[in-house]
Amino acid sequence: MLTNSQNTPRLTLGPILYHWPREQVLDFYAEMLETPVDVIYLGETICSKRRLLRPEDYWELAERVAAAGKEPVISTLALIESDGELKTLQRLCADERFLIEANDLAGLDYLEGRPFVTGHSINLYNQRTLAFLAQRGLKRWVLPVELGRETTAALIGSRPNGVECELFAYGRLPLAYSARCFTAYNRNLGKDDCQFCCGDYPDGLLVSTQEGVPFLSLNGIQTQSATTHNLLPVLAEVARLGVDLLRISPQSSRTADIVKVFADALTGDLDLDQGLARLREWCPSGLSDGYWSGKAGIASGTVV
Amino acid sequence: MELVCPAGNLPMLKAAVDQGANAVYIGFRDDTNARHFAGLNFNDKQIREGLNYAHDRKVKVFVAINTYAQPNGWERWTAAVDRAADLGVDAIILADMGVLDYAAERYPNVNLHLSVQGSATNPAAIRFMHRHFGIKRVVVPRVLSLAQVAHLIQEAPVPVEIFGFGSLCVMVEGRCLLSSYACGQSPNTFGACSPAAHVEWRDTAQGQETRLGGVLIERRSHDEPAGYPTLCKGRYDVAGELRHAIEEPTSLNTLDILPGILAAGVSAIKIEGRQRSTRYVSQVTQVWREAIDACQRNPDAFRPRESWHQILAQVSEGAQTTIGPYHRPWH
Numbered sequence: 001m002l003t004n005s006q007n008t009p010r011l012t013l014g015p016i017l018y019h020w021p022r023e024q025v026l027d028f029y030a031e032m033l034e035t036p037v038d039v040i041y042l043g044e045t046i047c048s049k050r051r052l053l054r055p056e057d058y059w060e061l062a063e064r065v066a067a068a069g070k071e072p073v074i075s076t077l078a079l080i081e082s083d084g085e086l087k088t089l090q091r092l093c094a095d096e097r098f099l100i101e102a103n104d105l106a107g108l109d110y111l112e113g114r115p116f117v118t119g120h121s122i123n124l125y126n127q128r129t130l131a132f133l134a135q136r137g138l139k140r141w142v143l144p145v146e147l148g149r150e151t152t153a154a155l156i157g158s159r160p161n162g163v164e165c166e167l168f169a170y171g172r173l174p175l176a177y178s179a180r181c182f183t184a185y186n187r188n189l190g191k192d193d194c195q196f197c198c199g200d201y202p203d204g205l206l207v208s209t210q211e212g213v214p215f216l217s218l219n220g221i222q223t224q225s226a227t228t229h230n231l232l233p234v235l236a237e238v239a240r241l242g243v244d245l246l247r248i249s250p251q252s253s254r255t256a257d258i259v260k261v262f263a264d265a266l267t268g269d270l271d272l273d274q275g276l277a278r279l280r281e282w283c284p285s286g287l288s289d290g291y292w293s294g295k296a297g298i299a300s301g302t303v304v
Numbered sequence: 305m306e307l308v309c310p311a312g313n314l315p316m317l318k319a320a321v322d323q324g325a326n327a328v329y330i331g332f333r334d335d336t337n338a339r340h341f342a343g344l345n346f347n348d349k350q351i352r353e354g355l356n357y358a359h360d361r362k363v364k365v366f367v368a369i370n371t372y373a374q375p376n377g378w379e380r381w382t383a384a385v386d387r388a389a390d391l392g393v394d395a396i397i398l399a400d401m402g403v404l405d406y407a408a409e410r411y412p413n414v415n416l417h418l419s420v421q422g423s424a425t426n427p428a429a430i431r432f433m434h435r436h437f438g439i440k441r442v443v444v445p446r447v448l449s450l451a452q453v454a455h456l457i458q459e460a461p462v463p464v465e466i467f468g469f470g471s472l473c474v475m476v477e478g479r480c481l482l483s484s485y486a487c488g489q490s491p492n493t494f495g496a497c498s499p500a501a502h503v504e505w506r507d508t509a510q511g512q513e514t515r516l517g518g519v520l521i522e523r524r525s526h527d528e529p530a531g532y533p534t535l536c537k538g539r540y541d542v543a544g545e546l547r548h549a550i551e552e553p554t555s556l557n558t559l560d561i562l563p564g565i566l567a568a569g570v571s572a573i574k575i576e577g578r579q580r581s582t583r584y585v586s587q588v589t590q591v592w593r594e595a596i597d598a599c600q601r602n603p604d605a606f607r608p609r610e611s612w613h614q615i616l617a618q619v620s621e622g623a624q625t626t627i628g629p630y631h632r633p634w635h
Binding site: 089179 | 372373403422423427431432433435480481484487490520522539541543629633
């Protein structure tokens, strides 16, 4: 067994952060329903111009997720600037069938007074923010990704009853958002004429340093890490701390296998070293874990 | 429209006041503010002197406590709010919802502004912060076009302040972790982007290298000028091409669109640069005072003077300036 403590974190699947073809998205979720994730987050969180799936499509997917015995959560846009984006958010929040993840402060305005989730791009850094949001209806928070074990432990130690803590446990780190579309910028296209070129990069557009070290991954208006953040080495620790949920962020291939590695490691059916060896094979730009130990996010091998 | 100028120390505060700022913003000497640089910022004695100097001349003083408190260190943020309130500053500029909640409960009569680091870019976000914390003003992140700013002003429940000049953050402020990804410290957690202690400059055969946390963020030939070492302004390899993958080493200058800013109903225009020099504050404040006065007298005939551009170009970081996000093609 992984741990003697009674708490075993549940696995969640974060929203797809990339612009994949509609068929690929539908196939992906059909596959994910067969995996041991307990919670599936659905929705476009990066760019309002991406409309291959509409709110209706996500709601339909959410019904299927629920029918498969998993919990669907509707995720919302991380950076809201225009009226149109605000109207879409309002519409998503007006639907009370599903739990909703707010990723911009605007979501809090619409969701206040009913149960909601805050994503990692809502700045919840301390116990007073946690208590304040809990009074507004916070049911679960995803820790901002730059925070590590010390803050996780302190927040869990002071959390109001019933509020769950979720960690971004596996995936390229969501590091920044901008008005600028960096994919279009690097293709020398204007944002208003982007030609949906982000669709050409199913895992983001790689940015390497001048000495060839993979550094960042550009995904439309979002900047991600090139490395894949990975908390597999500290599963026992996060379980002991009382973390409720661990998020795996979708990538274009091997996501189901990654889920299985985490699930088997949690039940003790897979040795951590073996699991790590598998994960390494599936992430071309390497693993990182520095944020967990309070170091640079790009650092690796810092947690144990 | 108020002109809000930066001061990293007492001489800068006095320079801003002397040159016509309507308000000056400052920070304490620790990680509770987003310009946590060695040798910068104010102790209480200096703030008292600065407050007297400014108030005698009818100029306001704001204190920025605009980083994010973690459980280990929380008392530093509440103590900073206590100090600012006790000192009688004209407003406290806050970002963290927990700190806002504390300040609003403890000091209901103190003016609270939502910092640019608070990351509120739309009316619903501002409404939420206003409803719970009674904010009196919002400083909006550098992501909106001028048309979006104008629209936001119509919808927002509080006056809107925008950045008009200085270093340009390309990312929405308060939600950029690039710095901590490379070196472990970010504006949110430490109060500085790309902190000096993590920056290395090195001359090599291939050129001058700048590293942040060991990551090579720029390598330039020896005859190219060196800019401020923020990782978003460096050159990288993108699909085999060497380029500024995020932004060129430009800074923001909105002088050319000042009539539009005025017409949009912007309540205050902010100058970036608490970490810069007294000369910078003095010259930039002087130019912007003249420009705002000229624009308010006759917005239709307003043309930025060549001398203003020359002065601003001399103190700008990097060789180029941009209207940035206010101008849609920048996006």
